[in-house]
Each structure stands twice: as structure tokens, then as C-alpha cells.
Amino acid sequence: MPLKVFNTLSRKLEAIRPINPKEIRMYTCGPTVYDTAHIGNMRTFMFEDLLKRYLLYKGFQVLHVMNITDVDDRTIERAQTENQSREDITDQYTRLFLEDMETLNILPADHLPRATEFIPQMVESIKILIEKRHAYQTDEGSIYFDVSSYPDYGCLARLDAEELRPGERVADDSYEKEEARDFALWKAHKPSDGDNAWPSPWGKGRPGWHIECSVMSTHFLGEHFDIHCGGVDNIFPHHENEIAQSKCLSDTPFANLWIHGEHLIVDGRKMSKSLGNYYTLRDILDEKLPPEAVRYTLLATNYRQKLNFTFEKVRESQKAINRLRELARRLEAVPSSQEGSDMEPPDRAVEISLDDDLNIAGALGAIFSWAKDLFSYMDNDNLSYASAQTSLKALRRYDTIFGVVYFNLESDLEQELKALIMAREQARQAHDWEKADAIREELRSKGIIIEDTPTGTVWKKG
Ligand code: AMP
Ligand code: ZN
Numbered sequence: 141m142p143l144k145v146f147n148t149l150s151r152k153l154e155a156i157r158p159i160n161p162k163e164i165r166m167y168t169c170g171p172t173v174y175d176t177a178h179i180g181n182m183r184t185f186m187f188e189d190l191l192k193r194y195l196l197y198k199g200f201q202v203l204h205v206m207n208i209t210d211v212d213d214r215t216i217e218r219a220q221t222e223n224q225s226r227e228d229i230t231d232q233y234t235r236l237f238l239e240d241m242e243t244l245n246i247l248p249a250d251h252l253p254r255a256t257e258f259i260p261q262m263v264e265s266i267k268i269l270i271e272k273r274h275a276y277q278t279d280e281g282s283i284y285f286d287v288s289s290y291p292d293y294g295c296l297a298r299l300d301a302e303e304l305r306p307g308e309r310v311a312d313d314s315y316e317k318e319e320a321r322d323f324a325l326w327k328a329h330k331p332s333d334g335d336n337a338w339p340s341p342w343g344k345g346r347p348g349w350h351i352e353c354s355v356m357s358t359h360f361l362g363e364h365f366d367i368h369c370g371g372v373d374n375i376f377p378h379h380e381n382e383i384a385q386s387k388c389l390s391d392t393p394f395a396n397l398w399i400h401g402e403h404l405i406v407d408g409r410k411m412s413k414s415l416g417n418y419y420t421l422r423d424i425l426d427e428k429l430p431p432e433a434v435r436y437t438l439l440a441t442n443y444r445q446k447l448n449f450t451f452e453k454v455r456e457s458q459k460a461i462n463r464l465r466e467l468a469r470r471l472e473a474v475p476s477s478q479e480g481s482d483m484e485p486p487d488r489a490v491e492i493s494l495d496d497d498l499n500i501a502g503a504l505g506a507i508f509s510w511a512k513d514l515f516s517y518m519d520n521d522n523l524s525y526a527s528a529q530t531s532l533k534a535l536r537r538y539d540t541i542f543g544v545v546y547f548n549l550e551s552d553l554e555q556e557l558k559a560l561i562m563a564r565e566q567a568r569q570a571h572d573w574e575k576a577d578a579i580r581e582e583l584r585s586k587g588i589i590i591e592d593t594p595t596g597t598v599w600k601k602g
Contacts, residue, residue: 141495143198144446145191148375149296151494153497154312156195158366158395163201165365166192167357167395169374170252173233173347174218177240178418179438179449180404180411184371187401187498189246189444191369193541194494205360206249208234210256212349213313226336231256240421243431244438251360255352259338262347262355265389266325266340273490274388281328281343284309287321290384294320295397297376313349324348325385337567350381357395358386368395372402373410375585390503401443424454432544433458439542442501450452460508464545467511468535470518474528481517482527485534486510494541507538557588563598564590 142155158164168188195202209215210230214310219226234254236375241248266283269275274289284376287293299320315323328345329337337344357365363386370379379398386394403410406417424434429451436457441447486506493502514531517523523531539545564579583590583599590599 141493142192143495143498145399145497147396148379148400154397155158156366158200159364159396160566161257162199163203164195164367165203165361166205166367166369167353167361167365168204168206168249168368169353169370169378169407170208170249171233171237172209172212172214173230173237174212174214175413176421176422177233177237178411178422179424179434180418181371182240182421182434183404183438183447184201184369184401185241185246186218186438188369189543190439190443190498190500190541191367191399192247193543194498197537197541202251204247204498205251205253205357207350207353207356208237208252208254209349210234210254211336212255214348216333219336220332221336226329226334242420243332243425244435245432245547253356253360255347255356258352258355259347261324261359262351263338263340265351265355265385266347268389269325269385271523274385275325277342278309278328282311282324283326283342284322285381285385285388285397286322286385290388290422293384294380296380296383299376299380310438315377320377323350323377323381325351331466337502350378351385354389356381357382358390363390363392363394365395367397369399369401370402375400402446403445404438404449405450408448419449424451427451429454430458432461432548435547436461436542436544439500439544440504442497442499444497459502461509461544463511463537465549467514468532468545470515471528471530471532471535474518474523474525476525478521478523478525478528480522480524480527482524483510483514483517483531485531487534487537490538503538503541557583557586557599561590562601565597572577 142157144153144155147362156164167289168185192202192204208319211226215226219229222229266275266563269285270277270283271527275283275285277283286306288303294304297317299317303317303320305321310319311320311324325348326340326342326345327348328343333346336346338346357368368379383394405411409415409417421434423429425431433454437454438447440457489506490503493499493506496502514523535545560579560583564576567575567579580590588599590597
């Protein structure tokens with residue numbers, strides 16, 4: 141069955157049919173690296189990770205590009221308030237962002253281009269838009285896209301013609317639908333930009349945010365590719381403007397499918413820096429909650445529904461992961477001599493759900509009901525060894541999509557072992573042989589053998 145997703149462009153569920161068989165080309169708008177990302181941002185990157193992992197599960201190759209916006213209004217403003225260079229600010233937050241992505245087990249993109257690496261290409265594209273009369277220069281040397289030159293302007297956000305105000309201009313990178321008008325492709329240098337300026341035929345300046353993504357996506361994926369993603373707040377103006385620029389540049393289709401994730405909210409409002417109602421990943425990990433529980437929380441609500449974030453939800457997620465981990469341990473412990481009933485893994489139910497617009501809640505429901513049956517068979521010593529092995533393989537297979545059961549597991553185990561080994565060492569030093577032996581036994585019951593060597597205690601799996 142093909143995977144169907146909601147295409148914002150057509151407002152319909154559409155099957156993903158790759159332009160090149162077997163390879164899906166996908167662009168996801170990356171972070172603006174002016175500050176630490178919050179978990180609202182991470183929710184969008186998480187739904188994109190689910191989409192990518194499920195495509196990989198289905199056997200596609202995925203060529204994935206995510207940009208890093210390292211020059212725009214916000215990065216320049218932040219550099220000024222911090223009295224640092226834009227380069228230092230954006231390097232620092234790019235590093236933190238990539239660390240957070242790794243901590244959350246989000247698969248890295250194949251390419252992570254920074255906007256500042258592509259400024260000559262942006263200038264070339266703007267030149268073409270001027271030649272094709274889709275853009276014009278203002279007195280101060282800025283270049284604006286003329287929305288009246290592209291009759292389909294507003295096709296993604298479904299703007300009415302009367303909402304457009306051609307000839308009027310908006311200079312900011314971000315603005316609301318009510319302000320739909322000609323937007324900046326190139327911004328002439330002004331004193332508040334400091335030394336953030338690049339040469340161009342129109343004098344020194346810097347690119348507008350929207351042209352950055354049009355140029356970087358096309359550079360890596362070609363003019364016509366499969367999927368373009370972002371959060372719902374990207375629909376207007378960012379993606380609307382990207383479509384206008386790209387279509388006018390190449391006269392070919394741009395991205396086939398536009399997929400947008402709903403917001404993560406707190407007390408009914410979008411989590412955002414400007415409202416001050418945000419948590420970073422670090423804030424949550426500081427509460428002694430593990431990253432896989434954050435991952436599960438961000439994943440488990442279907443991507444087109446708002447997710448109301450609470451710490452309670454993260455704790456519930458941890459319980460859900462623990463149950464699946466317990467399932468794995470119990471399945472591993474089924475002896476090879478065990479005879480009993482056979483149980484089919486719920487591949488079909490999982491795939492039917494995920495094929496239906498990534499219905500992860502449905503897929504998880506199928507997995508937990510299978511787990512419940514497995515536990516009850518094992519409680520009665522009535523699950524065959526063959527079924528236990530098949531079930532373990534299925535759990536691993538599903539976890540290539542969810543990335544929570546086997547992720548971070550080894551390190552948890554190691555931490556627990558280290559604590560036990562240290563406690564035993566302390567008991568030995570205090571000549572409390574009884575306690576030291578009890579800990580050795582406890583470790584043995586976990587399948588760990590410890591040996592005291594002249595250089596310290598070492599452990600191995602028994
Ligand atoms: P930014 O760094 O502001 O460009 O945002 C990076 C990504 O995070 C974009 O795709 C936004 O749509 C997304 N985003 C921002 N706030 C939220 C939120 N509260 N919930 C989900 N996604 C968000
Ligand atoms: Zn973008």
C-alpha cells in the first residue's frame with residue numbers, strides 16, 4: 141500500500157509516488173540559529189524524522205536536505221544585542237542544535253547547508269527573476285518580488301486576490317497574511333546590519349530569508365523534487381514565497397508534496413520564544429527525564445493535531461517505553477526449549493495506520509495490544525520460542541521507526557552497572573563482605589559477571 145499524506149497544496153490526502161523510483165528527495169526547513177531551539181521546534185523536526193524513517197522502513201532511499209538559516213533579521217539582531225559576531229552566534233547555536241538532534245535520535249540530513257555558503261547562487265537567482273520581470277529594484281538598492289507577476293501567488297495559503305497588495309512592500313522576513321505584498325529577495329545594506337553584507341550587482345546587502353530555501357533546495361535536489369516540509373507557521377509567508385520564486389525561476393513544478401506539522405502548544409498557545417512559554421530540551425532533561433521519553437512524547441500525537449505539552453506526558457511516555465523494554469527482556473528470556481502458542485506480529489495493522497497519513501497513535505495502539513497478548517502468553521509459559529524470536533525481530537523492526545526502545549538502552553544499563561560496581565567496591569573497602577557478595581549476586585542475576593583484577597573491577601556479560 142502506498143503511504144498517503146496530507147498535501148497542504150491540494151488540501152487532500154495524496155499517495156507518495158517518487159519522481160525517481162526508489163528515491164525520495166525531501167527538503168525540510170531547518171532552524172534559524174539565533175538561539176537555542178525549543179521543543180516546539182523539535183516537534184516539527186520529529187514529525188519529519190518519523191516521515192523519513194517510515195519511508196526508509198518501506199524500502200525507499202531518501203535524499204534529505206535540511207538548511208541552517210544563519211543569516212536573516214533575527215540572527216543579525218541577536219548578534220547585535222549580544223555584542224558578538226553573527227558567525228560566532230550562529231556557530232554556537234548550530235552546534236547546540238545538532239547536539240539536540242542527536243540526543244533525540246533524529247536521523248541527520250544528508251546535507252545541512254548554511255545559507256551563507258550559497259549567497260553567490262542566491263544573487264544569480266535574483267538576477268534571473270529581475271530579467272524575467274518577476275522582481276524589481278528599489279531606490280535604496282533592495283530587490284523585491286512582484287507578487288502581481290505570478291498569478292498563482294497565494295495558492296498554498298489560499299489567499300484571496302483582494303488580500304494581495306501588489307506594489308506595496310514588506311521588508312521583514314516574517315509577517316502575517318494580512319500583510320501579503322511584495323517581499324524582499326535582497327536587502328540593501330543598512331547601518332544596523334553591521335558587517336553582515338555581501339557584494340551584488342545592486343550594491344552590498346544580504347538575501348531575504350525565503351530565497352535562501354529556494355536556492356538551497358534546488359541546488360541539492362533539483363528543480364522538481366518530492367517533498368517539502370515544515371511547521372504550519374511556515375505555510376505563509378515562507379513556503380508561499382518559496383513556491384512563487386522557484387516556479388518563476390524554472391517554469392517547472394517545484395515540490396510535489398507540501399507537508400506541514402501542527403504546533404506544540406502550552407496552555408492553549410503556540411510554544412514560542414516571543415511568548416516566553418517555552419522549554420528547551422535541556423530544561424526537560426534537567427528534570428531527570430530521559431531523551432527517549434521526550435522523543436516519544438513529541439512523536440506519539442499525530443502530526444496534524446496540536447500537541448499540548450506537559451511534563452506528565454513525558455513521564456507517561458517513559459512508562460510506555462519501559463513496558464516495551466520489559467517486553468524485549470521477557471522475550472529474550474523465553475528458553476529455546478519453550479513450546480506453546482504462536483503469535484503473528486502486527487505488521488499489517490502498524491503499516492495500515494502509518495500509511496494513513498502517519499497515524500502513529502493507531503500504530504502504537506496496535507503494538508501495545510500485541511504486547512499485552514504477548515505478556516499474557518508468557519505469564520502462562522505458553523509462548524513458543526520461535527514466536528518469541530519472531531516477536532523480538534518485529535519489535536526491533538518497529539523501533540527503526542520509533543527509535544525509542546533500543547535507543548539509549550546500553551548507556552542506561554551501563555550507568556546502572558557502574559553504580560552497582562561502585563557500591564560493591566565501597567562495601568569491600570568497608571569490609572562489608574556480606575553486602576559485597578549480595579551485589580555480586582544481584583549483578584549475576586542481571587547476566588553480568590564481575591572480576592576483581594589488580595587494576596580494578598571489570599565486568600562482562602555472562
Ligand atoms: P525557526 O527556527 O523559528 O525557523 O523554526 C524552525 C521550525 O520550527 C519551523 O519549521 C517552525 O515551523 C517550527 N516551529 C516553531 N514553533 C513551533 C511550535 N510551537 N510547534 C511546532 N513547530 C514549531
Ligand atoms: Zn525554509
